[in-house]
Amino acid sequence: MRAVTPVITSLALSLLSATVFGGPAAAETTTLRMAWYSDGNEGEVMADLLKRFHEQNKDIDVVLDQVPYKAVNENLPVQLASGQGPDIARVVDMGGLSRFALDMRPFLKDPGYWESNFGPFLEWMRPAGDTQAIPGFMTQLTVTGPFVNKTLFEQAGVAMPGEKATWEDWAKAVKEVADKVQAPFPLAVDRSGHRFYALAVSQGTKIFGANGEPDVVDEGFKRAAQLVYDWHKSGVMSKELWGSVSGTAYRGANDEFKNAQVVMYLSGSWQIAQFAKTIDNAFDWVAVPNPCGPGGCSSMPGGGALMAFKTTQHPKEVARLMDYLASEPVLAEFCARSLFVPGHLGLAKKGIDYPTASPDAAAALKVFTASAAQVSPLAYRAQGYINSRIIFNAVISRLGQAVSGETTLDDAEKRITADVAQQIAERNKK
Amino acid sequence: MSDTPSAARPQPGMAAGALARVAVLPVDLALRLLDPPMRWLQRVIGVRRMPYVFLLPNFAFFGLFVFLPIGINIVFSVTGGSALFPSERPYVGANQFAYLFDCGSFLDPASCREDHFWRGVANTAKFVVFQVTAMVLFSLITALVLNMKIRGRGFFRAVYFFPVLLSPVVVALIWKWILQRDGLLNAAITTLGGQKILFFVDPSWAMFWAVFVSVWAHMGFYTLILLAGLQAIPADLYEAAEMDATPRWRVLTRITLPLLWPNMIVVIVLALIKGAQTFDEVFVLTGGGPGTATLMVVQYIYETGFASQVQNFGLAAAASVVLGLVLFVLTLLQFAAARRKEI
Numbered sequence: 001m002r003a004v005t006p007v008i009t010s011l012a013l014s015l016l017s018a019t020v021f022g023g024p025a026a027a028e029t030t031t032l033r034m035a036w037y038s039d040g041n042e043g044e045v046m047a048d049l050l051k052r053f054h055e056q057n058k059d060i061d062v063v064l065d066q067v068p069y070k071a072v073n074e075n076l077p078v079q080l081a082s083g084q085g086p087d088i089a090r091v092v093d094m095g096g097l098s099r100f101a102l103d104m105r106p107f108l109k110d111p112g113y114w115e116s117n118f119g120p121f122l123e124w125m126r127p128a129g130d131t132q133a134i135p136g137f138m139t140q141l142t143v144t145g146p147f148v149n150k151t152l153f154e155q156a157g158v159a160m161p162g163e164k165a166t167w168e169d170w171a172k173a174v175k176e177v178a179d180k181v182q183a184p185f186p187l188a189v190d191r192s193g194h195r196f197y198a199l200a201v202s203q204g205t206k207i208f209g210a211n212g213e214p215d216v217v218d219e220g221f222k223r224a225a226q227l228v229y230d231w232h233k234s235g236v237m238s239k240e241l242w243g244s245v246s247g248t249a250y251r252g253a254n255d256e257f258k259n260a261q262v263v264m265y266l267s268g269s270w271q272i273a274q275f276a277k278t279i280d281n282a283f284d285w286v287a288v289p290n291p292c293g294p295g296g297c298s299s300m301p302g303g304g305a306l307m308a309f310k311t312t313q314h315p316k317e318v319a320r321l322m323d324y325l326a327s328e329p330v331l332a333e334f335c336a337r338s339l340f341v342p343g344h345l346g347l348a349k350k351g352i353d354y355p356t357a358s359p360d361a362a363a364a365l366k367v368f369t370a371s372a373a374q375v376s377p378l379a380y381r382a383q384g385y386i387n388s389r390i391i392f393n394a395v396i397s398r399l400g401q402a403v404s405g406e407t408t409l410d411d412a413e414k415r416i417t418a419d420v421a422q423q424i425a426e427r428n429k430k
Numbered sequence: 431m432s433d434t435p436s437a438a439r440p441q442p443g444m445a446a447g448a449l450a451r452v453a454v455l456p457v458d459l460a461l462r463l464l465d466p467p468m469r470w471l472q473r474v475i476g477v478r479r480m481p482y483v484f485l486l487p488n489f490a491f492f493g494l495f496v497f498l499p500i501g502i503n504i505v506f507s508v509t510g511g512s513a514l515f516p517s518e519r520p521y522v523g524a525n526q527f528a529y530l531f532d533c534g535s536f537l538d539p540a541s542c543r544e545d546h547f548w549r550g551v552a553n554t555a556k557f558v559v560f561q562v563t564a565m566v567l568f569s570l571i572t573a574l575v576l577n578m579k580i581r582g583r584g585f586f587r588a589v590y591f592f593p594v595l596l597s598p599v600v601v602a603l604i605w606k607w608i609l610q611r612d613g614l615l616n617a618a619i620t621t622l623g624g625q626k627i628l629f630f631v632d633p634s635w636a637m638f639w640a641v642f643v644s645v646w647a648h649m650g651f652y653t654l655i656l657l658a659g660l661q662a663i664p665a666d667l668y669e670a671a672e673m674d675a676t677p678r679w680r681v682l683t684r685i686t687l688p689l690l691w692p693n694m695i696v697v698i699v700l701a702l703i704k705g706a707q708t709f710d711e712v713f714v715l716t717g718g719g720p721g722t723a724t725l726m727v728v729q730y731i732y733e734t735g736f737a738s739q740v741q742n743f744g745l746a747a748a749a750s751v752v753l754g755l756v757l758f759v760l761t762l763l764q765f766a767a768a769r770r771k772e773i
Contacts, residue, residue, distance in 0.1 A: 249719075426512060429522075
């Protein structure tokens, strides 16, 4: 007992001194938490920018929680609903999370700057009926589009279809190439409803009915679904992506593309940085404009947004950090180093130099920037729709069943309509 | 004989004893501190009620982490909407259950409104039947072999038990690397001149490997239970059979298996419960596919509650209640089996 007493005494004294001397200094520092997912190197770039922000703002400490993309989609909504979420997060489901969004206007230095540079994208983050709030900014604007393994085309001696080529032209060409060079994936499309809509919009789907409510399964949708179904039957698409998992699970073909097993890969601009880094000189790859159909050649827009949440205890500090990160020079550096297409109108107009981009990556960025200019208003509306992920998830889940041979395409389409109606009704239940 | 008195010799246990005394110091201190209040409590409530005082912490812990979540789950199952807190969720009565059970025919999941749930039920039932049968059979064979006097018996016992120590996610990832398109197994098949097999694209193969991996991962545990049962069989019975020159097959069917039956019941019921709860291994291995060929009930609950944009906690909770009731029945079976064993 005697040996224990000095230890307890010294511990108590240490605690007391920490409170007396360390207390006021610690109270002055505000800690903000930012949840962040990465596709490429943007996590490293953000960490670097936050370090610089802290050097200029010693009273704000930002903890960057780098989390998987799945965690942002599945865990973050629960965290936010329980009031235990981060102050800021990089998200893709802006409409779904808009009910937790913080309107930063009262705390921002110049809300006008935000309106003029992020205006069209702010709608994606605003709660239904709100036309004024400023909850965040786009960390990048993405557009879907195909990557093509040019080397495989050259090895097969097949000419690449031209700029306005249709989906059918591409399907025929990539199958020919794959057969000649024994590539297991002629055409790979991410197992994602968002990517499916890059095809569906070009096939003329209207997504919404005359009353503004979703009318998912229309003629354009059916054309797109039939193409996907037939491509799986004819071997243009392998069942390994769409048919091998169930439900809403995302499956990409990044690794297969990097390993030269895919002739054409429909994904999007966010893949550029990692392809540039991992493929290097192994083979030549190019991004090509979105193939066309009866509904045009539009890609699907998207992107990640850095959103602030109203559960934060420090809205002023959050706004200071967001002002810094959204400022033109900082955002320009972020996009340049991450090889991102900026979701900032001023920067988009001026253009961004990508000094670290390889020739392949620079060419791909040029193609995707051009595609962004051709995105149809319908595609923007679909992306910004609050229940977009309900539609995307229902489509991927049910088409996956049809592709695997479990249901007919007709049954899958009926189920998509029922699933969307049921989930929207559940969401609206008060 | 040495002249040195034994007390003066260095005692090998002395250092260990001193260490043990130091180690128990905090416990001793805690007990001394607790002694006066416990004596006071005993005076107040009486000796007969004291056991409940000792049980109370465990009951509180159990109540907080088991009964309270069960209660919350039941509350969620009778509410709707997408809000997180029960107070913000509208009461919908048995609607979630009615939605789950809205079926043309329970034998045809496609006729059900919530077909994914019933596909999960059908897959789980199929998985449990194959997995439990294979588990019991292979565990029994392994236990019988490991009970024999073979060389390296200790080593083999450890080898068979080793997968039990691995995390289910690790197990699934290892087998995924083996079974994928460019995995070890396909490399072996192509080396031998065969064609690659896409195991996760074919529903039958996917279910086969889900069962196989599960048996591989958990067999060691059940083997251990059966091995303990085998070692409890009195040796004199075997000696008597040997003296009577009883054939080996007859010894197995007339002595070993009947006396091992209580352990077999425990193994069957435990494997049934574990099989019905299967999620992590199969989810990581096959993702529930192809289509929904290996979608299990627990995966359905997880996806309904967490992976969809509208996190349908009410429907997921209702499905959990249904699964909980099935598991409750299986647990009662286990208790009955255990009691029978004791008798």
